[in-house]
Amino acid sequence: MASNTEQLRRTLQEAVVKCSERCLYQSAKWAAELSNSLPETPSTSTSFNSDPDSQMQDADLPPSVSTFLSSNPDPEEARLEAQELSKYLLAKSYFDCREYDRCAAVFLPSILARGPLTPTSPNAKTRTPTKAGKGKAKESSPNSENGATPLSNALPRLSQKSLFLAMYAKYMAGEKRKDEENEMILGPADGGGTVNRELVGLARSLEGWFADRAAKGLEGSNQGWLEYLYAIVLAKGKTDEDAKRWLIRSVHRCPFNWGAWLELSGLLSRFEDLQKIVRELPQNIMTVIFHLYASQELYQYTETTHHQLNELERFFPESQFLKTQRALLFYHSKDYDEAESIFSTLLHADPHRIDGLDEYSNVLYVMAARPKLAFLAQVATATDKFRPETCCVVGNYYSLKSEHEKAVMYFRRALTLDRNFLSAWTLMGHEYVEMKNTHAAIESYRRAVDVNRKDYRAWYGLGQAYEVLEMHLYALFYYQRAASLRPSEPSMWQGVAKCYDMVDRPVQSIKAYKRSLVAETYYNQGSSFGSSATNGGASQGVLSPQTLHAIALLYEKMGQLDEAASYMEMTMAQEGPGEDDDDEVRGPGTGVTNATSQARMWLARWEFARGDLARAMELANELCNDSVEVEEAKALIRDLRARMETGRSPS
Template identity: 50%
Template structure:
């Protein structure tokens, strides 16, 4: 990557320039913005060389919209013929007159029934991933004719009709979390668009004698329609075809990434992709979306920054990698530098507000960020989320909910607002609303482990522990290096009466905490396997090796150690229970220096005396009393008297020991 020649950089510049024009022509503004930002983040010397070598006179005479993509003579002829109509239709789209834009280019889209008709093909969620909810091959009651149009005009007409359907769907959904909100209200234009695209591709397939190149945009639109209809496997195939034909259309890459839920799926998709710069960017983006954070990913980002040294997008990806690795200081520093360089850029600043929310002594910075975002654009979802976090930090949870709902009113697909609103409803003790918010979050993005964890918490508060266990397991599978996830799984197993599985989950939590404190997971996300915690599985090949085998030379969570000991006590394995109580007690002093992990800096620190360690000390004193280890029992009981916890019971133990020893002497 670092050895790219100047000619390769000029090729990238030319591709990005064409992509910006092509995406703007088709009203894919986010893709155009992404490509334009990358274009302007290329090295300065390349831009200066390009300006000096560019023939401005020829550029003014050239029809940029025709040359924006590789088109044959027939396609160019169609674009010239319909140019005036296309410009009018695009103006209608820019003015948000989507139906008018569609019928300008495709008059046969004029409805044969009222606009509020029911969808020709019911759009219902499938039973699982890859299941078809709305089949594009289902019979249609009304099928408009497809006149001869350029690919550009056909895309804009169908895309405008799709956006019009989405707009009507949101209008029919009415209020957030209302009775019509969610999957019950569908885009009624999907069946018509799907049928037209199916016929179009079938005609291209049948016309063997005429092989005209495709620009990839119609394949992208078909992939979106299939994805909205829950036909995800087929949607993935068409999106892969789209990015193969037009590799710089970032909107297609984003939609493809939303269909990838695991690193294994990413590896499988990558096998079908042609190695290229956009594919390289896509792999880093999806790895970040899958909460991966490793040295190899940072190395890849370093290589890309050599090509795009001023890219705010790549710098944001690095900040998000630090955020997923819980390195909030580094992530905050990067976001601060991005904000200083681009003070009016609101993209991903909602994540920055999340970081400031969890950092200590950061309320003034969060307040300043909210003021800055509000001054830039008060009606952006990111701004509403930032202000909501500001109110939540101040414990004004009702006001926080108002702003999170406002963000969702502006964009119902804005994932972080659903999750954060669920958190606020938990604080307000509105469990039902919290569960529904979290459910909408996972509907929008199945990779959001925070929403899965929130669902588990909601059902736990309702004492529905089997449901809570399922959702906690989903969260732990997505974030296997987060001890909080495994601790939640362990507590749910305990409440479901599955002590052995609970012990194994708690041990995973300890192992995850120890591993995350020493090193981050690798690029493939290898960590404690989420399997082996089924309803009937208690032992197996994966469970033979104690997860704590690698936890050497670090401070462990005393509460989890105490919980494991109590579970062993319930299983009548008192020897194991005593061993974990001793481990819990040892956390007061921390690990010895010779037990520290090599390369760890700083003196070992313990927790000091806590309520949990005092409970462990009392349990061990009773254990010593039962084993007639009088000296050990008195020692532990005297320590309890000095600590101030469980003093009366400790004094009683001392009296009993003295009574027993006095009887033994007589």
């Protein structure tokens, strides 16, 4: 076990160096934190002692620390890297200073190839040329066959490390210009259509480079970093399937690049997609971590997921990343107390850690824990007030205080810092709903699903917004998308059911309401980590009386009165035991609600119409005690007494 731990530590340390060399700082930070969360072994505790006078030899240091730069086992790549060392250090210094164009210009010509973004598959060696524009040189070759032109590699001969750095700098330069060209968040000219203009040139150049390597039989010595960059370019061009294939190739060659796994997770829209793609991934611990993370992102808060997390924590007992995943699993399962406890522990252990604080603030917002949310906002602001996560924390604080204008201001600030920050788009949409600005809410939610199509909250928000506008078919579509992402969330199915009812499709509406009841049962009687949720007044072991009453009314609408009466009885039964039902063993119930009183009134009239005057009188008297439908109940009692006195049956 100790030797495996040390091997994993060295691998992660090497990943930190390699990611840092390529300026993938977030991936380097993730690998460094994971490496530091490994338990100490005798070798690590004795190799680095605290005696300042001890003579430590280079041989005592791990391989990733004993050299300034990582070594390359490929002799040709090592030779190129040695030749380019001075230029590489210059380019990296430019990148670190955010001078991306200067960084790229150290190695690449000023103008990359231009053309349409038509990506090839990983095994493609040729591509069909596009029609040349007027005045432009045609893409043809005397050696082309059947209209296919071999891809040309116009890039200079460079090591893969230097080429990646230069092309990544080109990509970052395009992203920087895209941000500069963007209008004010949700401003008059902000349509979200600004694109990175470097994508076309990068795609064409990388296609040529890969084709050239394939033609020379050098694919086996590809390191995986350029595959990762190409996949990012393809994903930006909305060619998700091609991007997935290249990311799979990348993680096979450099599995400890966490950025590649994040990109791959972002391309999965359903849990079935994850199950399908796992079979194509390398069989190592990174695939296990990826499966856990992607499952959490897809809201798979099952016992299997928790067991998987337990197994990973045996290897990384102090990993803040894994603890955050556990907190999010509890959050998704609506066990807010447990999620808050884990987040609070993380905050005390590392008060300067901003990652995940926006999710922590969501938990505190749902719990209405205003003092804790205020403290969290102070801590985050003192650490870094210009992080999107900090802005979301402060925005949630103002939202909880019902200061929605200030909340929107902070969510806008978060998006100014990072337009792809999903939480801010969704939360800003919620604020616009509170402010009755439906059109701004719709645009915010649309931008959220553009960033991440797995965000059920944004889909549900779109459904609500269109329902307010009485555009029920649109609302139905968005509610269905939300329900497909969170099938165990009752409110998703209730939204679907209401829209089906509004478009006069009662059968589908009843089915959706019943799915909502199943979802409530899942939460109320569910796993050991999700039993605190309530919906519509329902508590553990009790179904929502509102939902049951809605089903009953739909059956009445369809003329199925016996079914309607059955569901009205079920609605009343959710109240729980009455004053004289001490001997009956039942759940606590919801008590008297509008839905149960309306059901009791309906049943009283139903029994009256059927001639069961005694049962109708019993129900009417109960209504008088409920003090909800009192006047109607008194009128019904007077009519019942009159019928009983005359002995006449109702007509």
